[in-house]
Amino acid sequence: MIVADKKPIEEIIGEIKDYTTILILGCNECVTVCEAGGKKEVGILASALRMYFLNQGKDVTIDERTLERQCDHEYLEEIRDVADQYDAIVSLACGVGVQFTAEKYHAVPVIPGVNTCFLGATETRGLWTERCxxxxxxxxxxxxxxxxxxxxxxxxxxxxxxxxxxxxxxxxxxxxxxxxxxxxxxxxxxxxxxxxxxxxxxxxxxxxxxxxxxxxxxxxxx
Amino acid sequence: MRLKYPASIKIVRIPCTGKVDILHILRAFEMGADGVYAVGCMEGDCHYDSGNFWARKRVEQARKILDTIGIGGERVQMYNLSAGEGPLFAEYAVEMHEKILKLGPNPLKLAKKKAA
Incomplete structure (x- = not known):
């Protein structure tokens, strides 16, 4: 699978601080298995960002969505009706998903929420190593x-x-x-x-x- | 053993602290909790082997996140005790209650009031 690692929340905040409606978009495939960008990580990041902006006195809407995959047209089409409502999308998919989302929704900035690392295996929970x-x-x-x-x-x-x-x-x-x-x-x-x-x-x-x-x-x- | 502990504390019962997720802790703060603490079995005594170790790790991760976003990681705490230590449970409850009183309310409450 494609192994990714979480980006620090500070870095993500730095990228999205000027937007007011943001979609955190997870992916159900590789990044879910390596616990970097699945539904749970979307929930954690969205919750942390909501609290951060509220604490800063900024009125920012943070929504959550997790697609089956972000590297296939059919799944990315699922956000066709809502994508334009957002100022930015933070994609927690691998670099492929981030780019494919950006290609599909030209008008919305797509920001990576993970660092895509390599093609690897889960040796044990919390340890992924490169294989290909x-x-x-x-x-x-x-x-x-x-x-x-x-x-x-x-x-x-x-x-x-x-x-x-x-x-x-x-x-x-x-x-x-x-x-x-x-x-x-x-x-x-x-x-x-x-x-x-x-x-x-x-x-x-x-x-x-x-x-x-x-x-x-x-x-x-x- | 009719022990007293502060009325400010709301107990959420779970089968094992291994069930506690970072998201549960964060959502509690989002919903206005001033502090969250997990009370697990003694380390090494988990019926499911490692549930309380999982909880400790998640509490630490939640702390880091809360520090990063300016809510304050010290509002989250992990305690361990055995099922036979009722007085210690009450003691920890008082300790946590006093700690949170010192820290003051969840800053999000003030932010929400300002926004309203």
């Missing part, structure tokens, strides 16, 4: 299901590098060396011979190096 950098050309089949692009600090494809010691990365003693994990996993799978195969130069044009990307699937287009 969406490079566009998956090599997990060759690396024992462990991604050196997202989990190796250097993104090297034939590792480990000289900075690995005792299975840890030189940038952080608590960070596992991705290549150590790959070797351990290949060994456990009885496929250590695969490690001997040198990975060819990766085509990074499918990564961000090739500019903003798009996936076109004519087979599913109407």
């Amino acid at each position: 950098q969406a490079c566009g050309e998956c090599i997990l089949a060759r690396t024992g299901g462990i991604c050196p692009v997202s989990r190796c600090a250097k993104r090297i494809l034939n590792g480990p590098c000289g900075g690995a010691s005792n299975g840890k990365c030189e940038i952080n003693k608590e960070l596992d060396c991705a290549w150590q994990l790959i070797i351990d996993r290949l060994k456990a799978l009885g496929r250590l011979d695969d490690y001997e195969n040198i990975s060819p130069i990766k085509d990074w044009s499918t990564d961000r190096a090739g500019g903003p990307r798009r996936v076109v699937r004519e087979d599913v287009q109407l």
